[in-house]
Amino acid sequence: MSIQVTNLTKVYGAQRAIDGISFTLRPGEIVGFLGPNGAGKSTTMKILTGYLKASSGSAQVADFDVAEQPMPARRSIGYLPEHNPLYLDMYVREFLQFSGKLYGLSGDSLKSRVDEMVRMCGLESEKHKKIGQLSKGYRQRVGLAQSFLHDPSVLILDEPTTGLDPNQILEIRDLIRTAGKNKTVLFSTHIMQEVEALCDRVIIINKGKVVSDSSLQTLRESGKSLEDIFRSLTGA
Numbered sequence: 001m002s003i004q005v006t007n008l009t010k011v012y013g014a015q016r017a018i019d020g021i022s023f024t025l026r027p028g029e030i031v032g033f034l035g036p037n038g039a040g041k042s043t044t045m046k047i048l049t050g051y052l053k054a055s056s057g058s059a060q061v062a063d064f065d066v067a068e069q070p071m072p073a074r075r076s077i078g079y080l081p082e083h084n085p086l087y088l089d090m091y092v093r094e095f096l097q098f099s100g101k102l103y104g105l106s107g108d109s110l111k112s113r114v115d116e117m118v119r120m121c122g123l124e125s126e127k128h129k130k131i132g133q134l135s136k137g138y139r140q141r142v143g144l145a146q147s148f149l150h151d152p153s154v155l156i157l158d159e160p161t162t163g164l165d166p167n168q169i170l171e172i173r174d175l176i177r178t179a180g181k182n183k184t185v186l187f188s189t190h191i192m193q194e195v196e197a198l199c200d201r202v203i204i205i206n207k208g209k210v211v212s213d214s215s216l217q218t219l220r221e222s223g224k225s226l227e228d229i230f231r232s233l234t235g236a
């Protein structure tokens, strides 16, 4: 399995942010991770990417346990956090080179990989600017370029299109589709059309529990819209 989450629980003080969730992603699947605000999506993604420790349960990425084998697990993952912490004073290329070095790239392979990401993510016109001078959409592209740099087999993208205008949403969606070919992708979003445009499968969580895990095809066959299904399962 590319991602395997088993009985994962995270407790913050008195609150169970996630409460015994389990799911799996097979290689090559693109899965939408939906849930209302505060449902536990980011918490789950932060555990998968090694930024948070689970209170109990286990998570594996590319068959590496994220708690016991954190380094190989991390190398298998491209992660775009919800609040993408870019270095605003760095130039675009400088930042990508710096990030590539952290993944062990160097020399010509680093340079050619950075060039490829700049091209793929549509950053040619902005590559000589500082990140702090970029629009939100271009910053998001830099974040995606960074997450794709080391050619990971698994992409974990936390609300990749939040705050973007409709044109940028479509562009970023295309980018995820292109970059996600032959990769496993778990991404969270509040945009139902995005799920319909990109996903094979949808996992819906509510109050820290998985309330639905179905293929888009199965959900379509129910005759209800994804929005109606989401509302009925999350009590909105």
Ligand SMILES: Nc1ncnc2c1ncn2[C@@H]1O[C@H](COP(=O)(O)OP(=O)(O)OP(=O)(O)O)[C@@H](O)[C@H]1O
Binding pocket: 012, 015, 016, 017, 035, 036, 037, 038, 039, 040, 041, 042, 043, 044, 082
């Ligand atoms: N560091 C923290 N300390 C205490 N509680 C936290 C912390 N981080 C998250 N929580 C709580 O855990 C719950 C799940 O939060 P999480 O960010 O995972 O939700 P989410 O589904 O990603 O929400 P959103 O759609 O709003 O981004 C929320 O009630 C949140 O307030």
